[in-house]
Amino acid sequence: MYDTIGIWVGALFTLAIYSFLYKENPVYRLAEHLVVGISMGYIIVLIYNTVILPKLLEPIFGGNHWLLIIPGLLGLLYITRFIPSIAWLSRYPIAFVMGTGMGIGFPLTMKAYVLRQLEAAVIPLYSSGMPWHEVLGNIVMIFGTLAALIYFFFSKPHKGLFFGTGSKIGIWVIMLGFGATFGFTVMGRISLLIGRIQYLMGDWLHIIE
Amino acid sequence: MGAVNIWEKMLNLDRRWIFLGIGIISIVFFLVGFGMPVTTTKEVENIFDFVNELGPDDAIFIGFDFAPGTQAENMPMAVAVLRHAFHNNIPVFMTAIVPLGQGMAVSALNYVTDPAIDGHYERVLFEDWADYREAGITNREDIIAAWERDGNVLPEGALGWVFEGRDYALLGYLPLFHLVILGMTNSIETQFPVDYHGNPIGEMPMLKEHKSLRDVDLAVTNAASGACTYWITYAREKIGLPIAFGVTGVMATDYYPYIQSGQIIGQMGGLRGAAEYEVLLQENGITATTDKAFRGMDVQSAEHIFIILLIVIGNIAYFAGGFHKKTRLKGRG
Numbered sequence: 001m002y003d004t005i006g007i008w009v010g011a012l013f014t015l016a017i018y019s020f021l022y023k024e025n026p027v028y029r030l031a032e033h034l035v036v037g038i039s040m041g042y043i044i045v046l047i048y049n050t051v052i053l054p055k056l057l058e059p060i061f062g063g064n065h066w067l068l069i070i071p072g073l074l075g076l077l078y079i080t081r082f083i084p085s086i087a088w089l090s091r092y093p094i095a096f097v098m099g100t101g102m103g104i105g106f107p108l109t110m111k112a113y114v115l116r117q118l119e120a121a122v123i124p125l126y127s128s129g130m131p132w133h134e135v136l137g138n139i140v141m142i143f144g145t146l147a148a149l150i151y152f153f154f155s156k157p158h159k160g161l162f163f164g165t166g167s168k169i170g171i172w173v174i175m176l177g178f179g180a181t182f183g184f185t186v187m188g189r190i191s192l193l194i195g196r197i198q199y200l201m202g203d204w205l206h207i208i209e
Numbered sequence: 210m211g212a213v214n215i216w217e218k219m220l221n222l223d224r225r226w227i228f229l230g231i232g233i234i235s236i237v238f239f240l241v242g243f244g245m246p247v248t249t250t251k252e253v254e255n256i257f258d259f260v261n262e263l264g265p266d267d268a269i270f271i272g273f274d275f276a277p278g279t280q281a282e283n284m285p286m287a288v289a290v291l292r293h294a295f296h297n298n299i300p301v302f303m304t305a306i307v308p309l310g311q312g313m314a315v316s317a318l319n320y321v322t323d324p325a326i327d328g329h330y331e332r333v334l335f336e337d338w339a340d341y342r343e344a345g346i347t348n349r350e351d352i353i354a355a356w357e358r359d360g361n362v363l364p365e366g367a368l369g370w371v372f373e374g375r376d377y378a379l380l381g382y383l384p385l386f387h388l389v390i391l392g393m394t395n396s397i398e399t400q401f402p403v404d405y406h407g408n409p410i411g412e413m414p415m416l417k418e419h420k421s422l423r424d425v426d427l428a429v430t431n432a433a434s435g436a437c438t439y440w441i442t443y444a445r446e447k448i449g450l451p452i453a454f455g456v457t458g459v460m461a462t463d464y465y466p467y468i469q470s471g472q473i474i475g476q477m478g479g480l481r482g483a484a485e486y487e488v489l490l491q492e493n494g495i496t497a498t499t500d501k502a503f504r505g506m507d508v509q510s511a512e513h514i515f516i517i518l519l520i521v522i523g524n525i526a527y528f529a530g531g532f533h534k535k536t537r538l539k540g541r542g
Contacts, residue, residue, distance in 0.1 A: 022225060039276075050382060054403070104388070104391065111442075112438070112472065113442075184460075188282060188458025188459040189458075190508075191457075191458060192278075193512075194480065194508050195284075198281075
């Protein structure tokens with residue numbers, strides 16, 4: 001019974017959202033506002049039940065872990081942003097999160113995003129027994145990376161063989177990247193539509209499996 | 210002049226006609242169902258092969274790191290990996306980086322264990338086999354033997370039993386998940402003392418064998434945001450945990466460099482990636498049929514042809530109408 005009601009609600013709200021494709025209308029706006037409101041309500045309750053209650057309130061009042069009052073109070077300082085006269089207090093929890101985040105994340109982030117990627121770009125163009133398509137891939141990868149980097153080097157005018165031609169090739173490489181991203185984006189958007197059509201025709205109308 | 214007007218009309222076509230065309234194609238191709246083949250790629254095969262090598266002594270994490278907005282893309286890939294893990298009796302930890310991902314994990318589990326679906330796995334809740342744990346029976350084979358000895362019969366159409374706490378643990382969502390991953394490199398239980406249902410994690414046999422991420426063999430994050438890279442930064446780089454990505458189509462190109470650098474073992478990109486995994490499951494006899502992602506690929510292919518045609522026609526109109534010589538199109542301020 002509840003499942004059926006849920007499916008009907010889901011189907012009608014899907015149609016309400018898609019009605020925007022024709023033109024904006026009150027039904028669409030109602031659905032849009034409900035999505036935002038319900039999502040926020042759900043997240044607040046979820047965070048209360050999964051974080052605030054079991055990790056703060058219960059240990060303090062049930063387990064006598066009084067030290068937790070300190071991070072609790074620090075967290076409450078975020079709310080001072082809504083009171084202009086003491087809004088500056090909100091900088092303390094922000095500074096704490098930023099500081100610990102940087103301290104914990106910086107070495108690993110450098111390793112993951114910079115050093116590993118550099119390492120992956122330092123590869124032989126050719127070694128014995130390497131299939132031709134791999135050689136070609138390595139050449140494209142290395143020279144493509146260099147050309148794209150040249151394009152983003154702004155301290156020299158993009159003229160001459162090295163900077164001029166290099167940056168032009170770099171633009172092509174970047175455009176190819178954008179093209180691939182656009183293709184995937186089209187696929188992604190169509191996939192979302194497919195998901196909704198499957199829901200409407202399958203779960204709701206039972207026309208398809 | 211007349212010809213130019215046609216080109217102008219084509220270029221200024223009301224976009225609602227395009228939406229209508231896409232809608233009609235979607236419905237028609239779902240109804241007809243051509244079953245166009247889906248070839249598999251190395252990126253997806255690598256994930257499949259890796260999971261296929263694992264067994265009951267190993268464990269994997271499946272991250273439901275997406276909200277309902279991208280359910281169409283992320284859910285089929287998460288479901289496919291979950292099915293694969295259950296088939297190979299690999300213990301699965303289910304987590305969520307985003308709050309709404311927790312509900313997605315519940316939905317995926319409900320779908321894979323739905324008795325109405327042929328080829329489901331029969332779920333046994335944590336409290337239902339408490340007597341066996343108290344009797345010291347924690348080995349999977351022994352649990353099944355004792356469970357069936359007590360008169361429980363595997364329903365027709367079910368592929369096997371899955372015991373909560375032995376075969377899977379629904380850990381759920383926690384905020385600041387990068388710190389949670391970091392904490393789990395030392396102990397999973399300190400981060401998740403209880404699971405989504407409130408069951409104590411420490412009493413779960415799978416937790417006793419896999420106390421931290423160091424005892425885990427793979428993390429597959431099905432994500433709709435860059436948060437999936439937390440797994441690389443805080444698990445891969447810190448303790449060398451193998452990572453696989455299941456990402457939305459929009460994100461897919463951003464993460465290919467991580468395959469080339471060897472930081473992830475593979476990637477499922479969008480609905481296509483999920484369909485590939487479903488094909489691999491079927492080809493290897495793990496599932497009898499493919500699932501929703503594969504069925505959607507007919508529509509996907511047809512839509513792509515339609516969009517390519519529109520781009521070609523648009524370009525013909527643009528050049529044939531001589532608009533490349535003008536600074537702007539007529540009728541567009």
